[in-house]
Amino acid sequence: MAREFEEKIVLGSCEELAAVEERLRELGATLEAEVYEEDTYYQHPCRDFAETDEALRLRVARGRVELTYKGPKRVVEGAKEREEYTVTVDSGAAMARILEKLGFKPVATVRKRRRYYSLPGLAVVSLDEVEGLGCFVEIEYRGSDPSKAVDTVKAIESRLGLESKPKTVKSYLELLLEKYAGGASRPGGFRAH
Structure with a gap:
């Protein structure tokens, strides 16, 4: 079984990324990739993923398309651990069509730049x-x-000087849905379906 264990740290401003990047270089970290990712999340036709704490994501990045299932989260000392399975598919459009034919509905698309x-x-x-x-x-x-x-x-969090920063175990999808549930205007980068 594949497992994911990660901690998500919330920065007060995007200007803080430069200092984190400098500390990473000092630690000998290697920049592997800088990408633009577009993640479309789907809702199961027979159960509510918001209630079961699962996710089904179709990601397009660097000309590659991946379909990922994420199981329910388990919080361990402020970080999250969950079951995760990913497969690469040839066509995002064809995979989206297959999902929709099976009754899955797109919920939202999240866009991000990631290094x-x-x-x-x-x-x-x-x-x-x-x-x-x-x-x-x-x-x-x-x-x-x-x-x-x-x-x-x-x-690693401590060596990056991030131990006092707030953490969240919520996904970007959850954070965006919460933010825009209150009626805030949605940016071009977030599209609820």
């Missing part, structure tokens, strides 16, 4: 600029020993 930094054998740190939400840092454990996930993520 992936790798700390080999430890973690991937993503610097995210999410349209309509602001900027975040995600630290995702990539080591081989799951029992070290919490300690590794917390150590």
Whole structure:
């Protein structure tokens, strides 16, 4: 079973990304990619993913298309862990059509610019600029020993000087849906279907 363990840190402003990026370089992190990601989330035809805390996402980035299922979250010391399965598909349009033919409905599309930094054998740190939400840092454990996930993520958070920043276990989709449920105007980067 594939597992994801990550911590999402909320930055007060996008200007803070430069300092985090500098600290990553000092730690010897390598910039793996800088991408624009477009994530469309789907609702199951027979159960409410908001209630079951699951997600089905179709991601388009760098000419690659991935379909990902995410199971319910388990919160561990302020970070989230969940089951996750991803497959690469040839066509985003064809996959969207298949999902819709099976009764899945698109809920919303989230757009973000992301810079992936790798700390080999430890973690991937993503610097995210999410349209309509602001900027975040995600630290995702990539080591081989799951029992070290919490300690590794917390150590990286501390070395990046982010331990006093607020954290969230909510997905970008959840944060955007909450923000715009109150009637705020939606930016071009967020589209509820």
